[in-house]
Amino acid sequence: MGQKLLMKGNEAIAEAAIRAGCLHYFGYPITPQTEIAHYMAKKLPKVGGVFLQAESEVAAINMVYGAGSTGTRVMTSSSSPGISLKQEGLSYLAGSEVPAVVVNIVRGGPGLGGIQPAQSDYFQATKGGGHGDYKQIVLAPSSVQELYELTVEAFNLADRYRIVVMVMGDGILGQMMEVVEFRDKEPIERPDAPWATTGHGCERSQNVITSIHLSPAVLEKMNLSRLEKYKQIEEKECRYELFNDEDAEFFIVAYGTVARIAKSVIETARQEGLNVGLIRPVTLWPFPRKAIDKVMGTAKAFLTVEMSAGQMLEDVMLSVCGRKPVYFHGRMGGMVPAKEDILQKLREMKEQLG
Numbered sequence: 001m002g003q004k005l006l007m008k009g010n011e012a013i014a015e016a017a018i019r020a021g022c023l024h025y026f027g028y029p030i031t032p033q034t035e036i037a038h039y040m041a042k043k044l045p046k047v048g049g050v051f052l053q054a055e056s057e058v059a060a061i062n063m064v065y066g067a068g069s070t071g072t073r074v075m076t077s078s079s080s081p082g083i084s085l086k087q088e089g090l091s092y093l094a095g096s097e098v099p100a101v102v103v104n105i106v107r108g109g110p111g112l113g114g115i116q117p118a119q120s121d122y123f124q125a126t127k128g129g130g131h132g133d134y135k136q137i138v139l140a141p142s143s144v145q146e147l148y149e150l151t152v153e154a155f156n157l158a159d160r161y162r163i164v165v166m167v168m169g170d171g172i173l174g175q176m177m178e179v180v181e182f183r184d185k186e187p188i189e190r191p192d193a194p195w196a197t198t199g200h201g202c203e204r205s206q207n208v209i210t211s212i213h214l215s216p217a218v219l220e221k222m223n224l225s226r227l228e229k230y231k232q233i234e235e236k237e238c239r240y241e242l243f244n245d246e247d248a249e250f251f252i253v254a255y256g257t258v259a260r261i262a263k264s265v266i267e268t269a270r271q272e273g274l275n276v277g278l279i280r281p282v283t284l285w286p287f288p289r290k291a292i293d294k295v296m297g298t299a300k301a302f303l304t305v306e307m308s309a310g311q312m313l314e315d316v317m318l319s320v321c322g323r324k325p326v327y328f329h330g331r332m333g334g335m336v337p338a339k340e341d342i343l344q345k346l347r348e349m350k351e352q353l354g
Contacts, residue, residue, distance in 0.1 A: 002184035009144045010174045013103055013167065014039035016151035017075050019186045022101070023049035024074040026063035028056055028082060031115045032171040033105035036077040057082040061089030061102075068098040069209040071196030073155050077103035079171075080121050081112060084129070090164055091130030095211025097195075097226070099158035101151070102136075103167045105174035108334040116334020117171035119256060122311035125168050126285040133223050135230045136164040137237065138284040140255040144178035150282075156189040161233060168284065170307060172257045172336070233286055240288035241280040242295070244270070248277025249300045250346055253292075253316050255281050258305050258337055265342045274346055284312070289319040300353050301325040303345060305337050325353065 007015070014036045017025070025040040037053065044051040054060035060076050067074040078086065083104045093100055104125065108118040123129075125138045137157055139150045147169060154165040197207045213219040241259075244266055245251070252262040259280040269276040279291045279302075292302070301324055304313045310328050317326050329345045331337050 003182045005180055005182065006177055007144060007180050008035055008175060008177050009147050009169065010035035010105065011039050012144050012148045012180050013077070013151050014043070015182075016148040017101065017155070018043055018047060018049070019182070020073065020152040020155040021188055021190070022073040022075050022155060023047065024067045024072055025049070025076065026052050026054050026060040026067070026074070027076050027078065028054050028060050030079045030082045032107060032117075032174050033077050033079045033103065035174070036103060057085035058089070061086035064100050064102075065089055065093055065096070065098060068093065068100045069096070069197050071193035071198060073101075073159070075101040075103065077105070079105050079107045080109050080118070083121065083124065087124075087130035090136065091128075091132050091134060092211050093164050094130070094134035094136065094226075095132060095222075096209050097162040098209060099162050100164050101154045101158055101167065102164060103151075104169075106168060106170045108332070114334050115171065117173075117257060117307060117336065118332070118334060119170055119258065119307040120309070120311065120332065121168065122284065122306070122308060125166055126287070126315070134226065135233075135285060136166055137161070137233065137286075138166045138168055140282060140284050141167065141169055141173060142256050142259045142280065144173070144176065144180050147173060148180050148182065152186050152188075156187070157237065159191055159193075160189060161229060162195070163229070163233070170257050171334075237283060238286050238288045238290060239282035240291040241278070241282060242291060243278035243280065245277040245279075245295055247275055248295065248298060249275045250349060251277050251279050251295055251299050251302050252305055252342070253279045253281070253302055253312070254305045255284065255312070258307060261337060261339060262305060262342070265339050265346070268339070269343060269346055274350060276346060281312070287315045287319065292316070292319040296323060299324055301327060301349050303327045303329060303342075303349065305342055306330045307336060308332060
């Protein structure tokens with residue numbers, strides 16, 4: 001590691017993208033992620049890149065589609081309502097297998113909601129917010145340092161699998177400032193892109209980027225091929241953190257900012273005699289079911305904590321599969337789960353289960 005800088009989360013994302021070789025950014029301003037666009041507007045022209053503020057989120061994602069089709073590293077960013085407008089383009093990217101990185105700094109909803117932090121875009125991100133059978137990798141940082149590191153990794157994963165990778169954080173992560181330690185050299189992977197539309201000079205066959213396949217048999221074959229790729233990603237790219245898991249009886253499952261709160265809860269809970277651990281998904285898709293399997297021997301119950309009505313809860317319940325009780329605590333509308341409320345929920349769980 002090398003240089004250390006105090007940076008806002010959104011700025012760390014933008015700096016990470018440039019260090020990862022992203023020279024093309026297309027976006028539209030929306031709070032609480034607008035600093036990403038501001039940073040790109042200032043820095044990209046200085047390194048030979050292109051920043052373009054599109055007329056809308058719909059236009060921005062289609063510009064990503066066009067630039068990504070040439071094999072270049074490209075990114076867009078937005079917040080919840082803006083990401084909703086990009087869903088058709090995300091489905092086109094998935095159907096054409098064009099790699100791209102999309103950042104969502106989540107705000108409260110539904111509708112225009114508010115600019116406060118939330119995690120209520122989980123379903124949209126992990127279940128495919130656009131049409132058709134497709135998946136995208138979803139990375140969930142919990143610090144400004146991870147915003148940097150996972151943004152770099154997002155570009156590598158996008159190119160490795162020809163897939164859209166979403167970096168999803170909440171408004172707190174985008175706006176907070178922490179010290180970031182940057183690497184002297186980024187671990188950049190750039191596989192060959194023989195599929196890209198770079199011009200062929202009559203030296204090879206013509207490349208066509210498209211997601212339209214009018215033959216049902218052909219379309220099904222393309223979908224089956226993608227499903228095989230998704231299985232590979234599930235096997236190789238699941239990422240998670242286990243914290244205080246060795247002797248824990250109760251496990252909090254949380255990601256992003258909420259996972260930071262959970263670590264503080266765990267310290268206090270253990271002082272009260274509650275043996276609590278944390279499962280922190282780093283990939284929301286693929287969801288790290290293996291982490292839950294790993295702790296099943298000692299776990300008495302799981303508590304999912306989210307800034308939503310209980311969206312990740314469904315994946316936790318599917319992973320636990322009835323083997324142990326699963327409880328939930330959530331806040332919505334930009335409200336952040338309080339440490340004391342989570343502690344009280346854990347006390348109630350202990351009282352019920354003994």
